[in-house]
Amino acid sequence: MLIRKAPDLTYADVTPKSVYLDRRKFLRAMGIVGATAVTAKGLFDLALPPQVAFAATKFTSLVNSPFSTSEKQNSYDDVTHYNNFYEFGTDKGDPAKNAKNFNTSNWIVSVEGEVAKPRKFTMDEILKLAPLEERIYRHRCVEAWSIVVPWIGFSFNSLIRLVEPTPKAQFVAFQSYYDPRQMPLGRWAGIEFPYVEGLRLDEAMNPLTLLCVGMYGESLPNQDGAPVRMVIPWKYGFKSIKSLVKIKFQQKMPPTTWNLSVPNWYGFYSNVNPNVNHPRWSQAKERRLGEIFKRPTLMFNGYDDQVASMYNGMDLKKNY
Ligand code: MTE
Numbered sequence: 001m002l003i004r005k006a007p008d009l010t011y012a013d014v015t016p017k018s019v020y021l022d023r024r025k026f027l028r029a030m031g032i033v034g035a036t037a038v039t040a041k042g043l044f045d046l047a048l049p050p051q052v053a054f055a056a057t058k059f060t061s062l063v064n065s066p067f068s069t070s071e072k073q074n075s076y077d078d079v080t081h082y083n084n085f086y087e088f089g090t091d092k093g094d095p096a097k098n099a100k101n102f103n104t105s106n107w108i109v110s111v112e113g114e115v116a117k118p119r120k121f122t123m124d125e126i127l128k129l130a131p132l133e134e135r136i137y138r139h140r141c142v143e144a145w146s147i148v149v150p151w152i153g154f155s156f157n158s159l160i161r162l163v164e165p166t167p168k169a170q171f172v173a174f175q176s177y178y179d180p181r182q183m184p185l186g187r188w189a190g191i192e193f194p195y196v197e198g199l200r201l202d203e204a205m206n207p208l209t210l211l212c213v214g215m216y217g218e219s220l221p222n223q224d225g226a227p228v229r230m231v232i233p234w235k236y237g238f239k240s241i242k243s244l245v246k247i248k249f250q251q252k253m254p255p256t257t258w259n260l261s262v263p264n265w266y267g268f269y270s271n272v273n274p275n276v277n278h279p280r281w282s283q284a285k286e287r288r289l290g291e292i293f294k295r296p297t298l299m300f301n302g303y304d305d306q307v308a309s310m311y312n313g314m315d316l317k318k319n320y
Helices: 017-029 040-047 076-081 094-098 123-127 157-163 184-188 201-205 257-261 304-311
Strands: 003-005 058-060 108-113 119-122 133-140 145-155 171-176 196-200 210-215 229-231 244-250 285-288
Touching (some): 076 145, 119 123, 133 229
Parallel strands (some): 108 244
Antiparallel strands (some): 108 119, 145 210, 171 244
């Protein structure tokens, strides 16, 4: 595994472990590594296509964020084995099992719509857009559980400034990658893919809105939305779209997956609000993963100082 400073890190030269092992197998078969003879099994192995499995990239020189909570972080194990990523199955343990071989190489994020400078970004370009920060955020799922995660990324507004939205841009639409061949369980998830989400432009500009490329000091594991996702900590977790491929600036409010699926349960805003219950359960309390007793849920997930003013004069019961 290569360990380099974020600015000169390139995704292309991070060789996934399985590909590297495959290469060793090839060299060994050719008698270059070790003196193993070429066996029938060896030749059979060479015929297999290389599997691209997750290989974490370590990020060094991370900047600490003033937006970080000092609350106890959840373990890496919690955050990587209790996931919602319906493209890979609907059980919480499914994404860890089924996203193992998700191929995220040569990733491109297209930024388009009402911008003066539309652009397609490679992961290398995204990593160089701004200094990478560690941001420890509370992450509250609409299902009334929560976690504390040391994400890695930078304020999404660094990207927005670069592409220069036109005066017509009032909303930002986001779209996830979807490939039924790599995500066969998506057919049974009961929601439509590709997964789509959206924010108002001022919400997208808010410094808390994070373009996220990693967690716990490393690149994102597949089940947590590799290689790049959004994290919007004052909204329910489903707004934090994973494995992002398209960002479109537009005049109209964009459709969102859960609102399309169950409109009277999930609105566009989806701000964490203990006073507005889900039709099926209360949102007043939440269970932090790993804890027994529930804790009260905070308005805007405790980020009210930074975000409440964006909703002045709005009825948050109507605009749920
Ligand atoms: N993004 C995509 N593409 N597909 C999904 O199913 N689930 C959402 C969100 N982003 C989802 C998604 C939901 S419901 C939650 S709670 C968070 O991802 C979970 O993020 P985590 O698994 O990293 O905790």
